[in-house]
Amino acid sequence: MTGINFGNIFLAAGLAVSLILFVILIFLLFSYKKNEGKIKTEKVNRFLKITGWLSFIFTAAASLFLVYLFLNDVFQSIYVYNYSSSDLPVYYKLSAFWAGQSGSLLFWQLLNTGLFLYIIGYCKSFRRSDLEFKLITGLLLLLLKIYFFILLIFPARPFGFFNVTPLEGSGLNPMLQSPGMIVHPPLTFAAYAAAAVPIVFVLAGALSRKDIFTDKSLLKTFRFWTLIGWFTLTLGIIIGGQWAYYELGWGGYWDWDPVENASLLPWFFMTAMLHNIITYRRFKILKLTTALLAAGTYLLVINATFLTRSAILDSVHAFGSQDLGRYLLYFLITGLVLTSAVIFFRRRHYYSENRLENIISREGLVILTNITLVIFAVGVGFATMFPVISELALGQRVSLDQGFYNQIALLLGGLLVVFLGLCHFLNWKKGINIKKISTEKTSLTAAVIALFAGILLGRLVLNTGFLDTFFLTIIFLALTALLLYAARDIKSFSRKNAFTAEGLRKLLYSRKRRYSILIIHLGLLVLIFGLVGYSLDREYVFRINIDETIEVEDYSLGYQGIQEKTSGNNTYYQADFSLKYRGQERGVISSTRRFHPTFEQPYTIIGLERRLLEDFYLILGGWTPGESATVQIRLNPLVRFVWLGSYIIYSGALLLLIPGKIIAPKKT
């Protein structure tokens, strides 16, 4: 390279400095313990701030260097060559940063160093806490950062260069040139970075014997970053699904692919953690469970990274690298052993102040939900790892199909839906109380309506079997319980102007937490409702001649022909079809094949006609000019509800995260 490899210099400097700071911190820790706390808090705070800043600055500098390489089309850089080309729009050149293995790790490290800088340098609750706790937290965070620096310098090298300069890059895979792929990786890495906070707090707490749960403001910080991690992971997973549906174009949005499953596991644990924190605040129980979940979450995050980046499981997503895989496996095993040891030997530190009094109560239900979520994670994890397990145990590699996972999802998802409905009937502390949601007469009427609605939808509209209809019915029952509860709560709050803008604002402000959670639960039920449709999809392949119309269930598809278009460097072949549903005109639906000069693979853009209850999904296969075209048609019921449910979840989560001041009612 004609210039200097600043990238490697910054990374090496980052590592070197972090190692030195690590030694100094250990020294500080020992001298603190020897001198019984005769170190000035201010000095320690300042020092911790410096460690935060230094690792952040070097990582940011390395990142800026990579951005510079992309923006200046420096194709001598192996990474830029692989993921960019000179005709790529600027925003894709920027998002190409995380298109590949090493760049995405650098991005994750950037988030790590930035977040950790905030926590140890500026987070008030942290800076006010005990000195030993702070020192140990600083040490653990530094360890994580050092590990990532090592990954970036040895197995995953974003700053490799060719000996000669290629004239042009190979371009960004067209599938990655979409809004979904611009945000999906950053969101997922944000979740992974945030997941470090709970585990580090738990371990540092155990080691320094500081109770992070009884420190109210520290618990708030713990909860906040768990929530951020949960929210960004939810976003990341769902946007990944949306990208698969709209861009990848195979017709579905979830495949139970090992990489997909791996990102789902920490989500289960994070969800359980959030429920536990709420329960702890009320009853001072479940500390040890929460600590274990926090540790498990981060270990599952590393596991997800390991599965994605080693080649041990067959996946359409995996970017296999045996080298990196080994580093991550060692990290995972070491992390598992050390974390278990710390929590085991200091387990008394996490014994809760209280015990569960009644299992028939909201907190009892939280425990049941935890159990279900953990079993869900274990089940999916086991099925995902089955090829490796079976190979080791029986010498024959066996993988498990959709059907297996769907059984798990049906049983455990069904339980979760029941719990989502049941939580409205249960009191904190003790007992079931139907009157919590409405009068007995209303409840019964609503339940019967929900029952009929479920059966109607399942049997008559969607034409499905007993199991799915049953599932739909329990979703409707849970929804009914939730809506009745909300209605009663709104009425009790303000009898007069409950449904005006001002009234709603007052309600959301005074009961922000309650309603955020209600909205999230509502979104979840709607999403699960949409998921039921996934097993009801149908697929057809047809060849249609020009001006011919074919009948596909209640649809009529007429082939009009192929148009050839050019735009920039791309050539498009657009196949147009007229679509009718039950005799009604739905306009023209098109599917396009795009060819790009540098990227050899063609890229198919799907055609989509959306109805509330079903999507008509069209993929162009091949065609004979002037004669016929071959298409794959997929009918996807209830997909709209998956996306709708997710938007409702996001709204609820945002409401929970924003400070109350923003929606404070105006004082008259």
Added chain:
Amino acid sequence: MISMLKITNRGKIILITLVIVGALSFLLINSFQESAAYYTTVEELLKEEPSPDTYLRLAGILNPESIKWNEENNSLLFSLEEPGYDIHVNCQYNNIKPDNFADNDSLLLEGYYRNNVFLAEKIMYQCPSRYEEELKSN
């Protein structure tokens, strides 16, 4: 009078956990046969000749010159080979050609082997990001 069994809260929780795990295990063991895909390579497939009802996951190298589209029954025909051996398996996929198809030499198919043809129900392959490994060695 039947006296109530004195189960502690912890006992109740353990019991419920066992019930859930038990129900799940029962369901899964029953569905195992239908969901299991046995991994095999081209060489092993031709050597062992599994039964036509065994659901398989076949790994092999695609021969790009063998790709043909059968207009009669809308199916994609191609053959998979084993590196280092002069053998191949004829495959049929009753669906349109996926976008990355010809570009990926290493394929993973799921389906059944019947009448000397592998009837693929699913096609999977590694993401083209494995570029990195090849180019690094340049």
